[in-house]
Amino acid sequence: MKSAWVDSEAQAAIDRYARAGIGRDLALRVYTTRLLGCDPKLVLHGGGNTSLKTSMADLFGDEVAVLCVKGSGSDMANVEPADLPAVRLDRLRKLRARAALGDEDIVRIQRASLIAPAAPNPSVEILLHAFLPHPFVDHTHANAVLSIVDQPDGEVICSELYDGRASVVPYVRPGFLLAKAAAEIYDAKPAIEGLILHKHGIVTFGGSAREAYERMIALVTLAEERLQKNRKAVFVTTHLPQAIAPVAAVAPILRGACSAKVDEIEGAWRRMVLDFRATPAILNFVNGGELARYGQAGVVTPDHTIRTKNWPLVTAAPERDRLDDFKRTASVAVAAFVERYQDYFARQNARVGGIKRPLDPLPRVALVPGLGLFGLGRSKKEAGIAADLAQCAVEIITDAEAIGRFQSISEDEMFDMEYWPLEQAKLGAAAEKPLAGQIAVITGAGGAIGAATAKAFAAAGAEVALLDIDRRATADKAEAIGATALACDVTDAASVREAFARVVEAFGGVDIVVSNAGAAWQGRIGEVDEELLRKSFELNFYGHQRVAQAAVKIMLAQGTGGCLLFNVSKQAVNPGPNFGPYGLPKAATLFLVRQYAVDYGAAGIRANAVNADRVRSGLLTDAFIAERAKARGVSEKDYLSGNLLGREVTAEDVAQAFLHQALELKTTGDVTTVDGGNIAAALR
Numbered sequence: 001m002k003s004a005w006v007d008s009e010a011q012a013a014i015d016r017y018a019r020a021g022i023g024r025d026l027a028l029r030v031y032t033t034r035l036l037g038c039d040p041k042l043v044l045h046g047g048g049n050t051s052l053k054t055s056m057a058d059l060f061g062d063e064v065a066v067l068c069v070k071g072s073g074s075d076m077a078n079v080e081p082a083d084l085p086a087v088r089l090d091r092l093r094k095l096r097a098r099a100a101l102g103d104e105d106i107v108r109i110q111r112a113s114l115i116a117p118a119a120p121n122p123s124v125e126i127l128l129h130a131f132l133p134h135p136f137v138d139h140t141h142a143n144a145v146l147s148i149v150d151q152p153d154g155e156v157i158c159s160e161l162y163d164g165r166a167s168v169v170p171y172v173r174p175g176f177l178l179a180k181a182a183a184e185i186y187d188a189k190p191a192i193e194g195l196i197l198h199k200h201g202i203v204t205f206g207g208s209a210r211e212a213y214e215r216m217i218a219l220v221t222l223a224e225e226r227l228q229k230n231r232k233a234v235f236v237t238t239h240l241p242q243a244i245a246p247v248a249a250v251a252p253i254l255r256g257a258c259s260a261k262v263d264e265i266e267g268a269w270r271r272m273v274l275d276f277r278a279t280p281a282i283l284n285f286v287n288g289g290e291l292a293r294y295g296q297a298g299v300v301t302p303d304h305t306i307r308t309k310n311w312p313l314v315t316a317a318p319e320r321d322r323l324d325d326f327k328r329t330a331s332v333a334v335a336a337f338v339e340r341y342q343d344y345f346a347r348q349n350a351r352v353g354g355i356k357r358p359l360d361p362l363p364r365v366a367l368v369p370g371l372g373l374f375g376l377g378r379s380k381k382e383a384g385i386a387a388d389l390a391q392c393a394v395e396i397i398t399d400a401e402a403i404g405r406f407q408s409i410s411e412d413e414m415f416d417m418e419y420w421p422l423e424q425a426k427l428g429a430a431a432e433k434p435l436a437g438q439i440a441v442i443t444g445a446g447g448a449i450g451a452a453t454a455k456a457f458a459a460a461g462a463e464v465a466l467l468d469i470d471r472r473a474t475a476d477k478a479e480a481i482g483a484t485a486l487a488c489d490v491t492d493a494a495s496v497r498e499a500f501a502r503v504v505e506a507f508g509g510v511d512i513v514v515s516n517a518g519a520a521w522q523g524r525i526g527e528v529d530e531e532l533l534r535k536s537f538e539l540n541f542y543g544h545q546r547v548a549q550a551a552v553k554i555m556l557a558q559g560t561g562g563c564l565l566f567n568v569s570k571q572a573v574n575p576g577p578n579f580g581p582y583g584l585p586k587a588a589t590l591f592l593v594r595q596y597a598v599d600y601g602a603a604g605i606r607a608n609a610v611n612a613d614r615v616r617s618g619l620l621t622d623a624f625i626a627e628r629a630k631a632r633g634v635s636e637k638d639y640l641s642g643n644l645l646g647r648e649v650t651a652e653d654v655a656q657a658f659l660h661q662a663l664e665l666k667t668t669g670d671v672t673t674v675d676g677g678n679i680a681a682a683l684r
């Protein structure tokens with residue numbers, strides 16, 4: 001591992017922050033924190049922390065000694081000075097004299113000692129930084145160090161490896177007691193450059209930002225070099241089926257198995273979004289014959305627990321053409337996982353006096369032999385974090401096994417970390433959005449109604465895929481709402497299959513489809529060219545059928561119901577002159593909705609439609625509106641609001657109707673009109 005320190009970049013950071021009135025030490029503290037944070041072999045997702053001891057004026061203008069320490073859970077890679085809240089150092093240091101200190105007391109004392117009252121909560125490892133004397137302290141969960149300390153004889157190996165340069169601190173849960181133990185071990189050998197935290201990570205320190213940082217690089221490099229010595233080959237591959245099923249077939253089954261019914265609301269499911277990974281290292285790991293041992297041995301560092309749980313789910317290898325077997329074994333494996341978690345909770349909660357409330361017992365990482373690994377979360381972001389940490393664990397455990405045998409912390413220690421209130425606080429307590437965990441696909445998403453619907457579903461917490469025949473029409477719209485854009489021609493069965501496979505590979509499945517792609521053709525029905533009529537049926541009927549069929553296949557594999565939504569038209573019930581080529585396939589689509597409602601109601605799949613009228617869009621262009629208004633001798637505004645309520649209907653109004661239908665768990669076979677009132681087009 002090489003130092004990434006560059007003098008000119010360090011100077012640029014000093015200059016840049018000086019303009020904002022920030023001193024040299026804090027500027028360099030930010031600079032090296034980012035250097036550490038940018039290396040995934042040192043730090044991932046809010047793990048690790050750094051600090052600076054300096055002085056600054058408090059709110060009364062008095063200069064006081066402070067500890068600027070990274071805020072809890074914030075990301076080191078893009079840290080700013082404001083992410084390092086300043087806490088009065090003298091007060092923190094006084095705490096070292098205490099024999100014990102409760103979690104609530106730590107939080108109250110640190111908040112009461114902040115220089116800026118509204119600053120973020122400091123890192124849970126604040127006291128570790130406070131009790132060490134150095135101006136700069138750096139802490140990471142470096143992969144190479146973890147591979148060495150996560151061994152039964154990790155302390156012995158480290159004592160030899162770091163003789164005189166770093167001392168080893170036996171495992172203690174992060175917090176007050178670890179901070180005290182680390183400070184005592186430091187005091188015994190004040191010439192050391194760092195501390196190795198057994199089963200947890202590494203701390204380095206120094207008089208300057210550069211010294212602390214480069215000591216980190218040097219000590220981690222020693223661990224990396226040690227891992228290259230006397231390696232044995234790992235892992236011996238187990239027997240696998242000849243042909244493994246593809247991710248697009250496996251993910252919905254796994255996703256369904258890892259979903260849970262919501263007891264309070266009939267028809268509601270707690271679903272997960274999936275993030276799939278497969279690298280040669282991951283495959284080597286999941287295909288190993290001893291996966292059940294090393295893959296279930298526990299976390300590589302306690303900080304991962306809240307994101308990955310203490311163990312992953314391990315499934316059987318999914319054989320192509322035998323997916324029913326996989327579905328059965330996967331649900332057995334998940335049930336066993338849940339039971340194991342509940343037993344663990346009950347046993348551990350009894351040990352600590354029955355004071356804890358259980359977290360949900362579903363897995364956050366799934367290892368699938370032959371295929372790879374999945375991260376699971378209530379959003380794509382959460383799933384990605386779980387997958388990143390799992391991928392990191394694969395590397396650490398592989399290296400640990402190559403030089404010895406991977407060993408994690410004990411079950412008691414895992415529980416103390418997982419149910420430590422300060423650690424759980426990192427996940428935040430914000431209320432979940434109504435479509436959290438759900439995956440929505442919208443066709444014709446480049447158009448006004450499709451784009452507005454995508455936006456409304458993303459705002460309601462769904463992961464959204466925008467499909468359009470012209471991917472460029474949706475790329476910007478998708479980016480603006482953090483969604484995915486895919487090309488899909490709904491008149492081409494292969495294109496539809498391909499697009500749904502991409503959605504499943506990206507998110508793990510599909511829960512909601514808004515089948516919205518369409519186009520209008522005109523012609524007097526007695527004289528219309530049959531080719532044109534067929535072309536309209538191809539898009540305005542068969543397009544919906546292909547999309548619904550592809551979605552239902554995935555929904556049935558998941559086994560958690562689903563929601564099919566169709567953009568029908570008032571033409572389906574109230575034909576306009578010369579609109580036969582458009583209205584006829586739409587009328588067939590209206591019955592398609594009812595057919596899906598009938599055939600798949602028992603599987604919990606709902607099918608509903610929206611009948612919208614006169615919405616400014618790709619079908620009803622500005623030029624067309626001007627022409628129709630002129631033909632009727634009314635203004636454009638009056639043309640658009642020529643309905644019972646006298647109100648113009650917008651794409652956003654249609655989007656809200658789709659959203660309501662997605663949320664109405666007891667409604668299927670329904671048609672909602674969004675047309676401002678048109679009694680001739682009323683359904684009954």
Ligand SMILES: [Zn+2]
Pocket residue numbers: 048125139140141174200201303
């Ligand atoms: Zn740590």
